[in-house]
Amino acid sequence: MTIDSCPKCGAAFDAGTAVCASCQVVARQELPPFFAVSLLKFAVMSLFTLGLYELYWFYRNWQRIRVRQQRDIKPSLRTMFALIYCYPCFREIRKTGLQIVAGTAPPMGLLAAGWTVMYLAFQLPKPGWLIAIFSWVFIVPVQAYVNQINLEAVPEHDRNSRFTAWNWVGICVGALVILLNLLLVSGAGTRG
Numbered sequence: 001m002t003i004d005s006c007p008k009c010g011a012a013f014d015a016g017t018a019v020c021a022s023c024q025v026v027a028r029q030e031l032p033p034f035f036a037v038s039l040l041k042f043a044v045m046s047l048f049t050l051g052l053y054e055l056y057w058f059y060r061n062w063q064r065i066r067v068r069q070q071r072d073i074k075p076s077l078r079t080m081f082a083l084i085y086c087y088p089c090f091r092e093i094r095k096t097g098l099q100i101v102a103g104t105a106p107p108m109g110l111l112a113a114g115w116t117v118m119y120l121a122f123q124l125p126k127p128g129w130l131i132a133i134f135s136w137v138f139i140v141p142v143q144a145y146v147n148q149i150n151l152e153a154v155p156e157h158d159r160n161s162r163f164t165a166w167n168w169v170g171i172c173v174g175a176l177v178i179l180l181n182l183l184l185v186s187g188a189g190t191r192g
Contacts (some may be wrong), residue, residue: 031157032150033068033096035060038161042143045167046136048174051119054136057143058082060090066090083119087112091140097149106141114138126185134176 011022035044035057045053060077062085078085090108097105118135121128150157163171 004075017080030154032154033100034064034093034146034150036147036150036157036160038159039143040162041167042161043136043140044163045137045170047133048153048171048178050177051122051132051135054115054119054139055079055082057139058067058085061089061093065089070098083116086115092105093142093149094148096179097145100152101145101148106145108142110137111142126181130181130185132174150192 010024037057041055042053042118046057059075059079062073062078065071065077066073087109090112094105094108115135115138116136118132121132122133123129124132147159
């Protein structure tokens, strides 16, 4: 018997059950095929974490792909090498989406190329590298498609649209870093 803990009250319960015996909360729900996140939350978190949330997004999607397809892949390595594994992730999303959602998928190859180029823009000298903080724009159509897939597959799944305390910490830290960099860039141009 595998023991798990309730996300609400922390009580131990049999991982095979779906409802916590202590507080009666539904402790286990069917997971959607891919990482669920609202478009607004994805955009805000990606912008203010300077792309770190995008890497988290890749990691969570590779986790879901590994579990669903029972493949021996390492989500952490695929995330570390996201520039290489961006298109394969998008391709897996497209392949699953075409089986679940009627209609056409976004142009995954173009979106992967766009994301890769924008992410590499971090290597540009100041202030050119600032455009890289908008690399998330190329993932938004993919996440919109993921949201359609998830809604069709598991209509009652958690949409992940609420900002948690840790999300707010990331937003505040990222905003401070962006502000300081903008001040440095603008101050460097005014010195004689």
